Amino acid sequence: AGPCDIYASGGTPCVAAHSTTRALFSAYSGSLYQIKRSSDDFFCAGTTCVITTIFDQTGRSNHLTQAPPGGAANGSDPNGFDNLAAADGAPVTLNGNKAYGVFIPPGTGYRNDATNGIAVGDAAEGMYAVFDGTHYNGNCCFDYGNAETSVRDTGNGHMEAIYFGTGGPGGAGSGPWVGADLENGLFNGGNTAANPKSPSLTSRFVTAVVKGEPGTWAIRGGNAASGSLSTFFSGARPSGGYNPMHKEGALILGIGGDNSDRAQGTFYEGVMTSGYPSDATENSVQANIVAAVYAATSLTSGPAIAVGSAVSFRATTACCTTRYIAHTGATVSTQAVTSSDTQALKLSASWNVITGLGNSACVSFESRDTPGSYIRHSNFQLFVNANDGSKLFSEDATWCPQAGLSGQGNSIRSWSYPAHYFRHFNGILSFDATWVFNDDVTWVVGPAFA
Ligand code: AHR
Numbered sequence: 001a002g003p004c005d006i007y008a009s010g011g012t013p014c015v016a017a018h019s020t021t022r023a024l025f026s027a028y029s030g031s032l033y034q035i036k037r038s039s040d041d042f043f044c045a046g047t048t049c050v051i052t053t054i055f056d057q058t059g060r061s062n063h064l065t066q067a068p069p070g071g072a073a074n075g076s077d078p079n080g081f082d083n084l085a086a087a088d089g090a091p092v093t094l095n096g097n098k099a100y101g102v103f104i105p106p107g108t109g110y111r112n113d114a115t116n117g118i119a120v121g122d123a124a125e126g127m128y129a130v131f132d133g134t135h136y137n138g139n140c141c142f143d144y145g146n147a148e149t150s151v152r153d154t155g156n157g158h159m160e161a162i163y164f165g166t167g168g169p170g171g172a173g174s175g176p177w178v179g180a181d182l183e184n185g186l187f188n189g190g191n192t193a194a195n196p197k198s199p200s201l202t203s204r205f206v207t208a209v210v211k212g213e214p215g216t217w218a219i220r221g222g223n224a225a226s227g228s229l230s231t232f233f234s235g236a237r238p239s240g241g242y243n244p245m246h247k248e249g250a251l252i253l254g255i256g257g258d259n260s261d262r263a264q265g266t267f268y269e270g271v272m273t274s275g276y277p278s279d280a281t282e283n284s285v286q287a288n289i290v291a292a293v294y295a296a297t298s299l300t301s302g303p304a305i306a307v308g309s310a311v312s313f314r315a316t317t318a319c320c321t322t323r324y325i326a327h328t329g330a331t332v333s334t335q336a337v338t339s340s341d342t343q344a345l346k347l348s349a350s351w352n353v354i355t356g357l358g359n360s361a362c363v364s365f366e367s368r369d370t371p372g373s374y375i376r377h378s379n380f381q382l383f384v385n386a387n388d389g390s391k392l393f394s395e396d397a398t399w400c401p402q403a404g405l406s407g408q409g410n411s412i413r414s415w416s417y418p419a420h421y422f423r424h425f426n427g428i429l430s431f432d433a434t435w436v437f438n439d440d441v442t443w444v445v446g447p448a449f450a
Pocket residue numbers: 072140141152153181182183184185186255256257258259260
């Protein structure tokens with residue numbers, strides 16, 4: 001059985017079911033999701049791809065597609081749409097089989113404003129999602145659930161969605177916490193105060209549960225790879241316009257109800273139900289998720305770039321095969337370098353490989369002439385900057401090398417924005433996603449010059 005078979009047995013059937021990793025009904029044999037090549041609409045081999053549609057497995061056509069602009073924000077894709085997720089940003093295994101989740105950087109989101117069967121008004125519903133407990137931030141709002149059909153903030157109680165991150169009132173420890181977004185309010189318990197009964201959920205895979213019925217609602221969660229769910233809150237609706245609820249029935253993933261789009265997180269699977277699921281039904285769903293055996297897998301591919309080594313990056317585009325990634329202060333570029341150049345130039349093109357500051361499965365590149373400074377992206381450009389110790393810096397400076405897109409060497413992919421790579425163009429080192437020229441993003445990684 002799948003999670004939706006369990007919800008159906010409990011009398012609270014799924015009315016939307018989304019997953020890029022597995023079927024959520026035992027009988028579902030349709031597609032899980034659709035991808036497209038970033039440069040055009042063909043296949044993904046040797047290039048970069050994005051997820052365009054996450055299909056609804058219930059037959060109700062509650063598919064998730066690229067989110068449109070809203071009251072809070074326009075996305076940076078054409079016509080103000082949000083970005084689409086890179087298709088290979090969140091590799092995992094389920095029972096040993098490779099699959100990919102939906103890795104959502106800030107600016108990325110999915111939505112459906114014309115749904116079928118999702119709760120409206122004060123009607124009862126339940127929902128769960130499986131997330132990556134190590135990928136989050138404190139911004140608004142990494143949500144999965146029920147939101148406004150107008151992509152506008154239409155008032156308190158117009159949303160009922162799972163929120164995961166550190167943006168709410170919080171709970172025990174330093175987060176992240178499972179919470180709810182009820183519009184103009186992130187909640188980790190029954191009111192706007194921190195909830196000491198809500199633990200930080202830092203496991204690699206997290207199950208998050210929210211459900212609501214007239215007058216009552218609950219927040220639950222646990223480790224999606226082992227153990228059971230705990231109830232962090234169950235009780236009365238918050239005061240201040242949240243009782244009765246005014247749910248509108250749109251579906252969101254990775255964004256707030258008004259398209260607030262600065263949050264990040266990773267989604268693997270989730271459903272919406274009709275009716276208020278019992279704790280026992282949700283506990284059976286959790287057992288089903290644990291039995292799916294989510295596990296982390298390698299985030300890198302291609303020639304190994306060993307932690308503890310010192311490297312150079314040689315361009316492979318025909319124009320530029322004597323040029324290497326080098327820096328002058330904060331500015332990164334490609335420069336022609338040979339072993340007979342000055343020690344200063346050679347050092348400027350030489351990098352220590354260390355364990356990734358933001359994810360230990362990837363790497364960071366420390367400047368050999370400026371210890372404590374690293375190649376990082378900021379505002380979608382590359383810089384060499386001193387580590388300021390922040391979570392943002394550590395993630396901006398984390399790179400997951402891949403097999404070179406042009407067929408040799410490595411392409412250096414960002415951990416936090418996996419559609420983006422080290423790319424050179426007219427001698428400038430940039431951080432591109434679209435029109436990634438395979439040669440421009442492919443580097444022969446060799447020993448350091450100095
Ligand atoms: O409730 C938090 C956020 O506030 C909602 O997601 C958004 O619509 C509003 O900005």
